[in-house]
Amino acid sequence: MSSILRIALQKSGRLSEDSYQLFKECGIRFDYGTGKLKSVSSNFPAEFLFLRDDDIPGYVEDGVADLGIVGENVAVESARTIDTVHRLGFSKCRLSLAIPRGNEWNGIQDLSGKNIATSYPLILGNYLREQNISADIHVISGSVEIAPGIGLAEAICDIVSSGSTLLSNGLKEVEVIFRSEAILIARSTLETEKQSLLDKLLFRIKAVQAAKN
Template sequence: MSKLKIAIQKKGRLHEDSIKLLSSCGISIDNGKDQLKVNISNFPLEILYLRNSDIPKYLEDGTVDIAIIGENVLIEQEPNITIVQRLGFSKCRVSLAVPKDVDFDSLNYFNDKEIATSYPNTLSKFLEENNIRAKIHKISGSVEIAPNIGLADGILDIVSTGSTLFKNGLKEVKQIMKSEAVLAKSNLLSLEKEELLDRFLFRLKAVLKAKNSKYILMNIENSKIEAITKILPVLKSPTILPLTEEGWSSLHSVIDENEFWEVIDELKIAGAEDILIVPINKMVN
């Protein structure tokens, strides 16, 4: 029987989140130290731990079938692959930064300057689109040090919190794109592996949907049920159970985490009491 080969980052910011996501999908991972290929016993899956920058090529030539990878890496390398699911973690931005004491007022600052980056293709396109003439220094890592050692006047790099820039005496001046972890697939999958991918995606989407939703319970007077159900976003319709106290019911539903506080305030105003919010482990439609 075929196995779906998935590549994840061998180490770094995506590694731990990728392992947690697979575990949430019921994938039992048991690998020894420094083991770079792991067969999964409870799902037709094989995990390959690879360097982040190598993953797009492995996807493109079909060596691996799917991968969890940063969107920014795919934009930089432009492989012939397909993004099948955005994962919502490892969010960052790709930004230009300059020394803190630089008086930066526009992108024209970079004209005839030198910029260090690990994303030369992304930077080159941005500069061209904005008619900026600058020299690009390609650096594999530790890009933030370039201005401090006189190698460059600014950098283009990924930024999460900005603390690394601050520690190196830099400030963010222009965000050129946002990025997050995505699930990407090779365009060379067989029909059998496409079916395996569908099974894997079923689990993955159930986990992601649950992560972004909350189960909500509240007590309400029966006379207020209609008004409250109009406020409450629901899957189809809320569950309503009678309480032992006459004239009262318990209403159960699901809300999107992004609407959490706005919905709660409205429900309280409309008369909801004893509101409970419960995390959801899995959510299957």
């Protein structure tokens, strides 16, 4: 049986459009947005799976998918054993610490002994350890920005892009702890045939990127 690459993409969200567009520009055709959870390409040996971004690193590690596109923040936080094959340059954002706008900020030591709300306990925990700061990490899965306003935490650590969400919640960004963009991830050991399909795909992706620069 000839090989086919299984590629996991975000079904709908901040990564989806650019991910679909990338394959289109690589000349790889497939249907999306029809509500179907998978789609086989009509002109490249690839099958696409449409998933929530958080599930993609696990599916790639487990071999349900060979490749995937996720934000680096999600890949790192997942702590899965996966390879970063290529940086894709879209869905750029940063993971930052923010505090109430009226509060004074003299540096990271201000967070010693404080409560910090985040959905990224691993990345934040590593950062605080490197900085020798001991603080309490309070994990919440969404709407992190409201935590200081309801007395749940003195600071937050969340994804920022334009900064307008922080602003509208009365917060100010005080420290960038991680910079992220979309990345192509792969299972760490691909069979020879799949590896050569990945090489073909990468060749096309690099050509598309080179044409834009």
